[in-house]
Amino acid sequence: MLLRSLKGICMSTSGQPASLGLALERIFHHYGDTPVVDDVSLALAPGELIALLGPSGCGKTTLLKIIAGFQRQTAGIVRIGNNTVDALPPNRRRVGIVFQNYALFPHMSVAQNVAYGLDVTRMERQAKQARVGAMLELVQMAHLADRYPRQLSGGQQQRVAIARALAVQPSILLLDEPFAALDKALRLDMQIELKRIQRNAGITTIIVTHDQEEALSMADRVALLNRGKLEQFAAPTEIYDRPATLFVNTFVGTANVLDGRIEAVDADSYTVVLDVGGTVRAMAPHALAHGAKVKVCLRPEALTVTEHPDGLPATVEVGLPLGSSIVHELRLANGTLLKTAAPRSAGDQPLPGGAQVRLRQHAPAVAFPS
Ligand SMILES: Nc1ncnc2c1ncn2[C@@H]1O[C@H](COP(=O)(O)OP(=O)(O)O)[C@@H](O)[C@H]1O
Numbered sequence: 016m017l018l019r020s021l022k023g024i025c026m027s028t029s030g031q032p033a034s035l036g037l038a039l040e041r042i043f044h045h046y047g048d049t050p051v052v053d054d055v056s057l058a059l060a061p062g063e064l065i066a067l068l069g070p071s072g073c074g075k076t077t078l079l080k081i082i083a084g085f086q087r088q089t090a091g092i093v094r095i096g097n098n099t100v101d102a103l104p105p106n107r108r109r110v111g112i113v114f115q116n117y118a119l120f121p122h123m124s125v126a127q128n129v130a131y132g133l134d135v136t137r138m139e140r141q142a143k144q145a146r147v148g149a150m151l152e153l154v155q156m157a158h159l160a161d162r163y164p165r166q167l168s169g170g171q172q173q174r175v176a177i178a179r180a181l182a183v184q185p186s187i188l189l190l191d192e193p194f195a196a197l198d199k200a201l202r203l204d205m206q207i208e209l210k211r212i213q214r215n216a217g218i219t220t221i222i223v224t225h226d227q228e229e230a231l232s233m234a235d236r237v238a239l240l241n242r243g244k245l246e247q248f249a250a251p252t253e254i255y256d257r258p259a260t261l262f263v264n265t266f267v268g269t270a271n272v273l274d275g276r277i278e279a280v281d282a283d284s285y286t287v288v289l290d291v292g293g294t295v296r297a298m299a300p301h302a303l304a305h306g307a308k309v310k311v312c313l314r315p316e317a318l319t320v321t322e323h324p325d326g327l328p329a330t331v332e333v334g335l336p337l338g339s340s341i342v343h344e345l346r347l348a349n350g351t352l353l354k355t356a357a358p359r360s361a362g363d364q365p366l367p368g369g370a371q372v373r374l375r376q377h378a379p380a381v382a383f384p385s
């Protein structure tokens with residue numbers, strides 16, 4: 016049933032899927048004197064799903080509004096397909112947008128909400144009804160077509176908002192924190208469902224989120240924004256394994272950050288002496304000179320708790336058995352706290368608080384100039 020209704024989206028009336036690429040070229044935006052978007056360039060391939068990730072207030076919603084045409088940028092160009100759309104009003108950009116608060120019309124039924132965008136087109140009544148029916152089936156809301164938004168849960172309102180955005184067969188789909196109001200179990204279901212809808216419909220999509228797990232799990236590529244600047248735009252594994260900046264390394268996943276100094280520049284890595292003692296092996300996104308002061312980031316899973324005498328001495332603060340893994344928080348001689356994480360087998364228990372251990376590194380750290 017899902018596949019049948021998806022065909023309704025894939026094939027527009029002309030029989031062509033309407034998938035176009037999107038390009039942002041050197042976008043700047045100021046509200047008054049405050050810069051909010053600072054020289055952002057991004058290019059999405061047709062059908063690509065990217066996550067725009069960043070802390071609250073970094074400019075994500077502003078960027079979506081600029082793409083949709085609700086906000087005119089201070090400078091820069093927005094291209095959809097081969098066309099520059101900066102002079103076009105929102106309703107002529109073929110961009111579907113799902114706002115953070117869903118923004119359903121309270122006085123309209125579910126079906127009327129979904130039909131809203133079609134009302135302004137000259138679509139035949141029957142075709143319109145069929146499209147609304149297909150969209151509601153797609154988001155599994157057909158049985159609630161006559162309800163009003165106030166009679167729906169958050170998750171249901173969310174589905175209606177997605178159906179409404181897709182009904183007009185947009186070339187680009189924009190979703191602003193679409194799952195933020197949903198509880199965790201429903202959020203996972205909706206993430207999987209949205210990804211399936213997006214894949215099958217082949218719609219170029221930007222999903223805005225401040226949730227790094229959501230970004231890493233859903234997106235083909237992640238654009239990480241910090242204070243209006245693009246820190247990195249890359250595949251999720253690349254973002255996690257090869258962070259371009261200290262901000263990326265600490266915002267995505269967990270990182271232990273330690274101060275140190277480059278002691279040796281080797282062929283493809285660096286040896287860093289830590290201020291707290293001991294050395295670590297590190298990669299770096301930009302070349303670092305011998306003697307340079309650095310901050311090194313070590314993922315919890317890159318550290319092993321051992322009894323080997325070579326390791327860095329540490330004391331267990333707490334151990335957490337998290338089901339499939341064990342996390343330890345450890346204190347180094349200078350008071351620095353570090354986290355370690357290791358897969359857990361049945362029966363494994365965390366070490367007790369106060370246990371004296373040694374820490375060893377089994378995957379490279381990443382070093383950034385400090
Ligand atoms: N209409 C506006 N007028 C003035 N400042 C705004 C306006 N909208 C957003 N801002 C400010 O711009 C910054 C970015 O906002 P926003 O794009 O909503 O961030 P995000 O969606 O990443 O949380 C914030 O500091 C916010 O307070």
Ligand SMILES: [Mg+2]
Pocket residue numbers: 075076077115191
């Ligand atoms: Mg926002």
